[in-house]
Amino acid sequence: MRGIKPLLDNVDVTLNPGDKIGLIGANGAGKSSLFGLLRGELHADQGEIDFPSKWRMAYVAQETPALDRPALEYAIDGDITLRRLEDELAFLESEPESAANGTLIGELYSALADADAYTVRSRGEQLLTGLGFTMAQMQQPVASFSGGWRMRLNLAQALMCPSDLLLLDEPTNHLDLDAIIWLEDWLKRYAGTLIIISHDRDFLDGVVNVIVHIDERKLKRYSGNYSSFERQRAAAMILAQGAMEKQTRQRAHLESFISRFKAQASKARQAQSRMKMLAKMEELAPLRAAAEFSFEFREPLNAPNPLLVMEDVNAGYRIESETDHSVEEKTIVSGINFSLQIGQRIGLLGVNGAGKSTLIKTIAGELKPLTGDAQFGKGLAIGYFAQHQVEMLRHEESPLWHLGRIAPNVREQELRNFLGSFNFNGQMVTSKIAPFSGGEKARLALALIVWQRPNLLLLDEPTN
Structure with a gap:
């Protein structure tokens, strides 16, 4: 629900590990609310969302605190497990030496190696370079960046986080063309399951292999990219329209027979049979196209030239x-x-x-x-x-x-x-x-x- 408005009603959809999914729908259809359900920030009024409990989830934070922390360190903070291991190691190394501590320190160094701690700075630099940061900017404090650049840092954090499920809500906002091309290439190589909300059809065409469409409070899964979805939906609309027209003709024929012969004793049984057929006939709902959105600019009151x-x-x-x-x-x-x-x-x-x-x-x-x-x-x-x-x-x-x-x-x-x-x-x-x-x-x-x-x-x- 959004306020008193139901967003999704009795929906079922199955997604497979490794799918790269584009989540699409009209503004206000419930795309971001569905992400809120996946993150555990919202709760369904009924039903369940189920995915493996061991899956690690990454998503882009919506707020960026004005920190004095360098941009590179902030991006690396996205790897929460690595930062936790580093904190534990720093604590143990500050403690008095003991055999037990030595063993734990050895185990932590091994865990850090497994977490690719020794390549994390170069990986962070590669991410930030792809997103348009210079080496000098990487050392600047987060607080020195504008809102758009801070959103890039939040995106970098999400990409740094080792994950099995990655949620991206309009990731190309605030990116220039070079950064969008770099992100598209990075996501193609991402090994986990990816769900993207985006209105950029070219970006979706280059990244996703599944489309989930929110329409009329339902979720429908389509195989292929966005262009494939448009072809499949157009074909489905033509079929649905044809089925509706056929049913309308059948209804008209049955109703005509009933009205003509229901009063005749010799035809009463046939009329009753057709009345039952009409009652059992499930009315087909039309498959509607997305609501048209068009407007015109009002004529200006003045037209100075030059402006x-x-x-x-x-x-x-x-x-x-x-x-x-x-x-x-x-x-x-x-x-x-x-x-x-x-x-x-x-x-x-x-x-x-x-x-x-x-x-x-x-x-x-x-x-x-x-x-x-x-x-x-x-x-x-x-x-x-x-x-x-x-x-x-x-x-x-x-x-x-x-x-x-x-x-x-x-x-x-x-x-x-x-x-x-x-x-x-x-x-x-x-x-x-x-x-x-x-x-x-x-x-x-x-x-x-x-x-x-x-x-x-x-x-x-x-x-x-």
Whole structure:
């Protein structure tokens, strides 16, 4: 259950050791809740989830504490068994020498060798290098990294942990293309059972060999990758539609016979027989396609051209010293010279840390240029979508409340119709958003931006 909404109902699915499984379904279908069940954080109202008790499970932590610990050591912390053995060895070596201690120390050294303790640093460095960290960054404290880089460190921890079952929820979020390609190759070589939640079909096609689809509160297993699943489901929908049409014709024929002959004594027995056939006929449920989600951007009120012009701009941050309150300027992107024209579609590329988000924030007006001149067109209306927009939503309020706050003079029905175009229908439109999935909250944040009719749309990792 999610609140009062049942997510899964009387489902059965069997997964085999070594399967690489893609768990898919609409936003809010229950994918992350199913992971919560596997981790033991949630409990089923009925039924059981069963897997071997000796299996070691690894998953990505959702929170990253602001530690002074170096990034490399933090990643290695994912190998809990190794760290425990190291702590035990350090304790015994601090104790007075004795024959018993010597024996235990010898056993611990043997156990550390079995745990590959002597290669752990090189393995950690390989993981972090694949995820885009430089050797210098590996020695920096965890607290010095931004949220996206900390999520990479959490991913590295999960990959460092020896496991029989690995759970990854949207692992490609916050990764650039090089890191995604590296992760795909690493997961192909992973020897255990893997379950991935992802909306990246190319990534799923390259990694998984089984798809488990959550649909209508049921789980259905498909062999093959995501493209194979789409073919199989399309074929099943065609067959289901054909079976439904055939049953509809049969029902119509039986009902016609019954209505014509039930009053005739000579045909009464045949009519009764057909009535029983009709009563026993199990009504086939249609196999529905996923709910369509489409929306249109409202026409902007103004169309200045150019939208903005930047000349010799340096973008970055002003950092105030806590001791003497002096301000230090940290330049991230320098020498920016460009203009934005109405109707342009621009993709902003660069390795992580190159300054993409810094440039976007400068264009959005959240950061003032350190130097240079930025001129904004008269009537410029910016719609800025980034992760912090989702975090600023009020969890105790509804989608209708959020939209009503920025459109207080608009009729409620018009607001409901607009939210309906973003798949916020029925009771959902007036429900608290606290139990919404991450994807549903992101969709609401996007809806609020679209309502405001921007003439410049800035999207910072909109698919995360």
